[in-house]
Amino acid sequence: MDLFDYVREQNMEKESPLAARLRPETLEEVVGQEHIIGKGKLLYRAIKADKLGSVIFYGPPGTGKTTIAKVIANTTESSFVQINATVAGKKDMEEVVKRAKDDFGMYQKKTILFVDEIHRFNKAQQDYLLPFVEDGTLVLIGATTENPFFEVNSALLSRSSIFELRPLSEEDIKKLIQRAVYDEKKGMGSYNAEITPEAIDFLADVSGGDARSALNAIELGIMTTERSDDGKIHITLEVAAECIQRRVLNYDKKGDNHYDTISAFIKSMRGSDPDGALYYLAKMLTAGEDVKFIARRIMICASEDVGNADPMALNVAVSASLAVERVGMPEAQIILSQAVLYIANAPKSNSALGIFEAMNSVKRKKTSVPSHLQDAHYKGAPDLGRGTGYLYPHDYPGHYVEQQYLPDEIKNERFFHPGDYEKGKK
Numbered sequence: 001m002d003l004f005d006y007v008r009e010q011n012m013e014k015e016s017p018l019a020a021r022l023r024p025e026t027l028e029e030v031v032g033q034e035h036i037i038g039k040g041k042l043l044y045r046a047i048k049a050d051k052l053g054s055v056i057f058y059g060p061p062g063t064g065k066t067t068i069a070k071v072i073a074n075t076t077e078s079s080f081v082q083i084n085a086t087v088a089g090k091k092d093m094e095e096v097v098k099r100a101k102d103d104f105g106m107y108q109k110k111t112i113l114f115v116d117e118i119h120r121f122n123k124a125q126q127d128y129l130l131p132f133v134e135d136g137t138l139v140l141i142g143a144t145t146e147n148p149f150f151e152v153n154s155a156l157l158s159r160s161s162i163f164e165l166r167p168l169s170e171e172d173i174k175k176l177i178q179r180a181v182y183d184e185k186k187g188m189g190s191y192n193a194e195i196t197p198e199a200i201d202f203l204a205d206v207s208g209g210d211a212r213s214a215l216n217a218i219e220l221g222i223m224t225t226e227r228s229d230d231g232k233i234h235i236t237l238e239v240a241a242e243c244i245q246r247r248v249l250n251y252d253k254k255g256d257n258h259y260d261t262i263s264a265f266i267k268s269m270r271g272s273d274p275d276g277a278l279y280y281l282a283k284m285l286t287a288g289e290d291v292k293f294i295a296r297r298i299m300i301c302a303s304e305d306v307g308n309a310d311p312m313a314l315n316v317a318v319s320a321s322l323a324v325e326r327v328g329m330p331e332a333q334i335i336l337s338q339a340v341l342y343i344a345n346a347p348k349s350n351s352a353l354g355i356f357e358a359m360n361s362v363k364r365k366k367t368s369v370p371s372h373l374q375d376a377h378y379k380g381a382p383d384l385g386r387g388t389g390y391l392y393p394h395d396y397p398g399h400y401v402e403q404q405y406l407p408d409e410i411k412n413e414r415f416f417h418p419g420d421y422e423k424g425k426k
Contacts, residue, residue, distance in 0.1 A: 017215075017216070017219065018180055018187070018188065018215050018216070018218065018219040019211070019212045019215040019216065019219075021186050021187070022176065022179060022180060022183070022186050022187060022215065023066075023067050023070055024067060024070075024071055025070075025071065025074045026071060026074070026075070027044060027047060027048070027071055027075075029071075030064060030067060030068065030071060031064075031168065031172045031175050031176055031211075032063070032064060032166075032168040032169065032172040032211075033063070033064055033068070033165055033166065035166070036163045036164075036165070037068065042161075043055070043068075043161075043163055047071065047072055047075060047076075048075075050075065050076050050077055050078070052072060052076070052112070052139060052141075053139065053160070053161060054133055054138075054139055054140040054141070054156075054159055054160040054161070055140075055141055055142070055160055055161045055162070055163060056118070056141075056142040056143075056144065056148045056152060056156075056157070056160045056161070056162045056163070057069070057141065057142065057143045057144070057163055057165060058143075058144055058145075058146075058147065058148050058162060058163070058164050058165065059145070059164055059165030059166065059167075060145060060165075060167055060208075060209065060210065061145055061210055061212065061213075062168075062207075062209070062210030062211045062212035062213055063165040063166065063167055063168060063209065063210070063211070064165055064168075064211070065116075065143035065144075065165055066116060066143060068165075069082070069114045069116075069141050069143060072112065072114075072141065073112070073114070076112060077109070078109060078110040078111060078112045078139065079099070079100070079103050079109055079110070079111040079112065080111075080112045080114065081096050081099070081100075081111060081112070081113050081114065082113075082114040082116065083096065083113070083114070083115055083116070084115075084116045084117060085115055085116065085117045085118050085119070085120035085121045085125075086117055086120050088115075090125065090128060093125070093128055093129065096111070096113055096138070097132050097137060097138070099111070100113075100132070100137050100138055101137060104137065110136070110139060111137070111138055111139070112138075112139045112140075112141060113129075113138045113139070113140055113141065114141040114142075114143070115129075115140065115141070115142050115143070116143050117143065117144060117145075118142035118143060118144050118148075118151075118152060119144040119145070119146040119148070119151035119152065123153060126152065126153045126156055127153065127155075129156065130153070130155050130156060130159075133156065133159055133160075134159060140156070140159075140160060142156075142160070148162055166209070167208060167209020167210065168209045168210075168211055169209070170201075170204040170205060171204075172209075172211070173203065173204040173207055173209070173211060173214050174200055174201075174204045176211050176214065176215060177195065177200050177203055177204065177214055177215075177218060178200070180215050180218045180219070181193055181194070181195050181218060181222070181235070188218070188219065188222050191222050191233055192227075192231065192232050192233065193222045193225075193232065193233035193234070193235060194232050194233070194234055194235065195218070195234075195235040195240075196234070196235065196236050196237060198236075198237040199235050199236055199237045199239065199240040202237055202240050202241065203217055203218070203240050203244060206244060206290070207244070208290070208292075213244065214244070216243075216244075217240060217243040217244035218235070218243075220243040221233075221235045221239045221240060221242075221243040222235065224243075225239055261280055261283055261284060261287075262280075262284070262297065264276070264280045265277060265280035265281060265284065265297065266297060266301055268280055268344065269298075269301050269305065269340060269343045269344045270301065270305040270348065272344055272345065272346075272348065273344060274340075274341050274344040274345055277340045277341070277343075277344045278337060278340060278341070281294070281336060281337065281340050285333055285336075291324050291329060291332045291336065292321070292324065292325065294336055295317075295320060295321035295324050295336065295339075296321070298317045298320065298321070298336070298339050298340060298343065299314065299317040299318060299321055301317075301343055302314040302316070302317035302339075302343050303317075303352055304350060304352060304353065305343075305348055305349075305350055306343055306346045306347070306348055306349065307348075307349040307350060307351055307352045307419075308349055308351060308352070308419075308421070309346065309347040309348055309349035309419050309420075309421040310346040310347055310421075312342075313342060313343050313346045316338075316339050316342045316343070317339050317343065319339075320335050320336060320338065320339035323335045324336060347419070347420075347421050348419065349418070349419030349420075349421060350419075351416055351417055351418055351419055354415035354416050354417060355415075357413075357415045358415040361410055361413055361415070365409055365410060366409070367407035367408075367409045367410060368407055368408070368409070369407065370404060370405075370407060370408065371385050371386065371387075371388060371389070372387060372388060372389040372390040372391075372403070372404075373387075373390065373405065374386040374387055375387065376388075376390070390403075391403045
């Protein structure tokens, strides 16, 4: 590298987005995802020992998929190559494979290939990688926001370990925000900025576990806010809300008014009052409540309070939740309204809550599966009395026959308490 290359690289580093500059270089610097990279965990051990096999990182945006891949790049002695599936073609992969073969043949050096957004590869592209993953020419790291069991070839999946990354907690996001504002080496500490606790809480809350979203807002706020008379840049709640393009809730989100409104919303749907349900929906939307949060509450109510009195209620609620994510505001208001009105006007049953009685019974008393319900398919099972006496319901009129299903120890307990609709159906 000559002087000009060095200067160019330094300038690119300074001009790169804050989220990229803050990216950790070691496992110890990574914030969150302790369930997979906590000390002693499988992935932690594999990275530390430089014995990584092919892996797929799966999770929402901003949770650290690329970050962990970059940490691997910094710690491994293997060659590390990164491509993005949205722009890479077969020629790019052929070049990677050729270089990997050369590196291994001449230097016995393995190659790790990081494919960002691997779900964007079509079947033929994924199939091309398969033999080279299989023979060890490449160690594959795939990153995807989509469920890999639907988007990645089963052959590649079978040769990879899948690690699901979770949205970062609010505390994780707060740590990153503090680092972003005050770290002078990688963050924006040299700008002499300050951020209020309210702004930190707000960004940590509305970012939804997406670190990149919070850091982009911080960078935008610091770069566009004028200095005050004291010479500092002050990132207030109002500045944070503007930069992340999310409204500050008109009611106190951590206070009683917030929870009272949600409570009234749920109780209005449960109580079959469409006017009340719409009013509290409107109040939450006007306040700037997260529409995904509202959609989650509607799904819960559809199952908990409508249940099998109208099984379509859950379908409507789930469809509304998916539509809200794809359509966004302001049209999402109509979608949520449709779901709320369906649930408010639907017949009600809370029989699904019987699961909690059943779970309490499981914890309270040790039981054994009745012998006639036990598995009778393996060799020697009949000699042990397994399955003996079982009555096959389809051999009887109406495909039903009376027999005991609960264990002997709790045979008189009941967990299903049907509503009128379910009674009639039975």
